[in-house]
Amino acid sequence: MNRLPLWTHRALRYLKIKSSLTAALVVLWSSRVTKRRIWVLNYKRLTSRIIGVTEYQGQSGFEYLRAQTGRHLSLLISKPSEMLNPLFFFLLVIILFPIGLGPEREVLSDLAPGILWVVALLSNLMISQRLFVDDFDDGSLEQLVFAPVPLALAALPQLLAIWLTSGLLLALVSPVFALMLGLPEQALIPLMSSLALGSAVMCLLGGVGAALTVGVQRGGILLGLLILPLYIPVLIVGSRAVTEAVLTGGDPTVPLAFLGAALTASLLLAPFAIAAGLRISLEL
Structure with a gap:
């Protein structure tokens, strides 16, 4: 229940209202005013988050993507903890591995590729759990669904x-x-x-899993089961x-080319899967 504003208590004390009916009417009226103020604040916040979406008409897809990416970057920079937490997690795990495996340089060097990639995977999984959650909680996700911009395009700036x-x-x-x-x-x-x-590939795949689980209570475990494979x-x-x-001194271009092909396929398919997942989550 929302707390009554301070001015309501002062008004009740000043008027010395003794009638319970009159006091109830004053409390009900002040509660409605308070709820209206909260709704106005939420409306302003929602419009500030989706203002770029409503301005989509007359813009090219690249201009919209650039503008919205800048907006999301400014939001992330205003919350440095969300940006630095993966780096701190990465650093902490890298420090702990030599302690657990021993200081032998050859052992660490042989295991370093797998260690670095496993930690990168876990960091990305941790980030994916927060995708679209704030938008779902404050209602801006529903605004994106009914906006003139295609939902598949509207989801890309946040991922980027x-x-x-x-x-x-x-x-x-x-x-x-x-x-x-x-x-x-x-x-x-x-x-x-x-x-x-x-x-980049894992971010797009994580977006698909996050879109499917954003409306599920405590969907972190379900998200992991969906995207880890x-x-x-x-x-x-x-x-x-x-x-x-x-180790082998071979040419790493073949694995890198495979990752590039996977990124291309993810860019072509993942936005549509994310859009479908968000619509399914909003219908739950």
Whole structure:
């Protein structure tokens, strides 16, 4: 129940209302005013979040994508904890692995590709659990469904902003973590490339799972069951790209080309799956 505003209590004290009926009417009227104010605040917040969607008419798809991505980036930057939590998690796990496996450099170097990719997968899974949750809670997701912009296109800016602030950022700082595990320098470029491509694929796949579970209470476990089987091939191919450059001295372009093909397929198919999943979640 909403608390009555302070001015209502002062008015009751000032008027010295003794009639229970009159007091009840005053409380009911003030509660409606308070609810109206809360509704106005929520309406302003919703319109500020979807204002770019209503301005879609007259814009090209690229202009809309760029404008909305900038809006989502500004929202993520205003909450630095959501952007830095995956990096802190990545750093913490990388520090713990040498403690558990021992300081032998050869052992860490052999296991480094798999370690880095497993931690990247878990970080992306952690991020996927928050996708579309705020939009679902404040009602802006329903506004997106009825907006003139196609829902498949409206979901892309948020995914792109999250990838830029998590997946791409993680790929850029991954050489620091790789050197901590004793990974050779010739494997740094394949590592960064594979993480950049693979994290984009996992972000799109995570968006599909998040769209299907956004309306489910405590859907984190269900989300993991849905998208982990889809993450496994990306994990295998991504770690294989780094292993080819470290152990066998082979050419990592084949695994990277596979990740590029997977990213292309995900970009073509995942937005439509996300749109269908969001509509299903809103009907539950």
